Amino acid sequence: QVQLVQSGAEVKKSGASVEVSCKASGYTFTTSPIHWVRQAPGQGLEWMGIINPSDGSTRYAQNLQGRVIMISDSSTSTVYMELSSLTSEDTAVYYCARDAPGITPWGQGTLVTVSS
């Protein structure tokens, strides 16, 4: 079955960067773009961007431009999301999810905590 497995929780200092990985299985990796969505504690869902593993093209949310980078590695069927210049407002659960009709399935989520 299609599955996305993310890396483990991270604790970072303000100003640092974090990288979250998302390993896909159960389908041909290059056939479906991958979204990144985050959810701050007690808040709703915020779309961060999308990467197309077939050609590495990306589209980022305007409010994250310049701080987020998404890359894909077809040899390991893994996408990576790096977020830099972290502040406390970046504390959230970060999800990767496949673009199908709709966004599905979702990874299990990675909690990123930013402390001062």
Next chain:
Amino acid sequence: QSVLTQPPSASGTPGQRVTIPCSGSRSNIGTNTVNWYQQLPGTAPKLLIYSSNQRPSGVPDRFSGSKSGTSASLAISGLQSEDEADYYCAAWDNSLNGRVVFGGGTKVTV
């Protein structure tokens, strides 16, 4: 402030029908289809409805979606206790070079 507008809460008793509205604009719901997600406490979101009114395999037919103009809605009929969750609408938005926009979420209490 979310681009798509949903009420923060909705409630019903077991067996009732609950409807969750989602309001957008021409650049999102007015032009593109709507997807709905269910998020049970402490879990990742799950796709409930795609292309405005299609159910993925395994989603009970108690859940249905519709779209008209710049608004959409999710209906849950025969409400069950396990339906208590947060529900989010989402759509592609053609502004700002294209992006996915979400509603703020509706907490359904049974």
